[in-house]
Amino acid sequence: MKIAPLPLPMPRDTRFGKGASKLLLPLCAAFGTKGLVVHSASVKKNGRLEALLSEKPGETDCWQHEGGEPALVQTEAMRRYIQNTAPHWVAAIGGGSVLDLARAAAGLSQAPLSVQEYHDGAEIPESPLPFIAVPTTAGTGSEATTVSVLTNTATGVKKSIRHPSFMARLVLLDPELMTGTPASVLAASGMDALTQAIEAFCSRGATCLTDALAKDAAEKVFNALPGACSGDPSFFDDMMLGSYMAGLALASARLGLVHGLAHPLGARYHAAHGLVCAFCLPPVLAFNRPVIPGKYDTLKRIFRRDPLEAIAALIQKLPLASPFTGQVLSDTQAIIEETLASGSTKANPRDVSADQVQALLNHLFQ
Numbered sequence: 001m002k003i004a005p006l007p008l009p010m011p012r013d014t015r016f017g018k019g020a021s022k023l024l025l026p027l028c029a030a031f032g033t034k035g036l037v038v039h040s041a042s043v044k045k046n047g048r049l050e051a052l053l054s055e056k057p058g059e060t061d062c063w064q065h066e067g068g069e070p071a072l073v074q075t076e077a078m079r080r081y082i083q084n085t086a087p088h089w090v091a092a093i094g095g096g097s098v099l100d101l102a103r104a105a106a107g108l109s110q111a112p113l114s115v116q117e118y119h120d121g122a123e124i125p126e127s128p129l130p131f132i133a134v135p136t137t138a139g140t141g142s143e144a145t146t147v148s149v150l151t152n153t154a155t156g157v158k159k160s161i162r163h164p165s166f167m168a169r170l171v172l173l174d175p176e177l178m179t180g181t182p183a184s185v186l187a188a189s190g191m192d193a194l195t196q197a198i199e200a201f202c203s204r205g206a207t208c209l210t211d212a213l214a215k216d217a218a219e220k221v222f223n224a225l226p227g228a229c230s231g232d233p234s235f236f237d238d239m240m241l242g243s244y245m246a247g248l249a250l251a252s253a254r255l256g257l258v259h260g261l262a263h264p265l266g267a268r269y270h271a272a273h274g275l276v277c278a279f280c281l282p283p284v285l286a287f288n289r290p291v292i293p294g295k296y297d298t299l300k301r302i303f304r305r306d307p308l309e310a311i312a313a314l315i316q317k318l319p320l321a322s323p324f325t326g327q328v329l330s331d332t333q334a335i336i337e338e339t340l341a342s343g344s345t346k347a348n349p350r351d352v353s354a355d356q357v358q359a360l361l362n363h364l365f366q
């Protein structure tokens with residue numbers, strides 16, 4: 001008899017609801033008196049950071065992410081700061097980039113090698129430093145995973161590092177933090193969440209547990225995304241929960257070819273990750289369709305119409321423009337090699353050849 005594993009690692013403590021982020025300092029007191037809060041520029045500018053830190057003034061230090069997708073050099077700088085200041089915990093408040101950066105810097109703060117060596121494949125040791133995630137966007141699901149996607153700006157290589165001990169000890173899901181996010185950002189990050197839900201659902205690593213999360217996540221995000229982009233905050237709850245649930249699903253099930261393509265394309269064309277995902281999703285789903293008839297039918301029930309038609313109609317409704325229009329495809333061989341080597345591509349339900357990746361790229365850049 002074959003015994004199948006059903007892994008589902010999760011953050012130990014998750015709080016959800018409007019105002020949940022105000023619990024940051026009171027709950028972090030359990031990890032120690034001295035903390036580092038890594039944040040985006042926007043949470044400082046809109047006053048939310050100050051409001052959170054006023055809940056329980058103490059020995060809390062701050063680090064502002066300078067912006068952009070997290071790079072090795074930023075991670076190394078933050079890691080050195082953590083080594084020098086020795087906080088008892090590290091919290092990140094911001095979008096997926098801020099969360100990924102802080103998780104990697106905190107997770108590697110006591111590791112002996114350089115960040116680049118771990119990015120190049122060295123084995124990562126266990127991290128004892130508690131990490132706390134407070135997402136301000138609904139998209140990456142980074143708060144639910146043990147993964148940080150980092151770019152080596154010297155080589156242009158964008159890939160993930162991961163360790164089970166990188167999992168957040170505490171996640172605060174506060175839909176109020178999404179207020180004021182531009183519609184274009186809500187749309188792109190929401191399409192990342194939808195792509196992740198669909199890819200986790202169709203992945204070779206999917207289990208009945210990840211399927212339950214991925215299906216509900218796909219339904220929540222698909223139904224809430226247009227309303228959220230119109231600025232109606234009543235849709236933010238489902239966006240934030242759906243994004244988190246997709247993150248939980250992908251942390252165990254992995255993803256697929258959209259994410260295999262998204263990393264090399266995003267690094268070269270400097271396009272928002274969610275935007276790249278949005279436009280890679282339809283051709284990849286069409287490519288996978290012959291090998292996932294049952295799952296395709298399930299998606300049809302969730303979207304109440306053919307999934308490819310439903311996704312095309314959704315993209316039309318949202319403020320999204322293809323990042324590939326007017327661009328020239330170059331460095332093709334390297335893009336194909338990185339796509340084929342990606343762990344996400346390996347989880348794709350259909351095997352893919354170099355020629356098939358080339359055909360997908362030609363389609364995207366036509």
Ligand SMILES: [Fe+2]
Binds near residue numbers: 140192196259273277
């Ligand atoms: Fe993603």
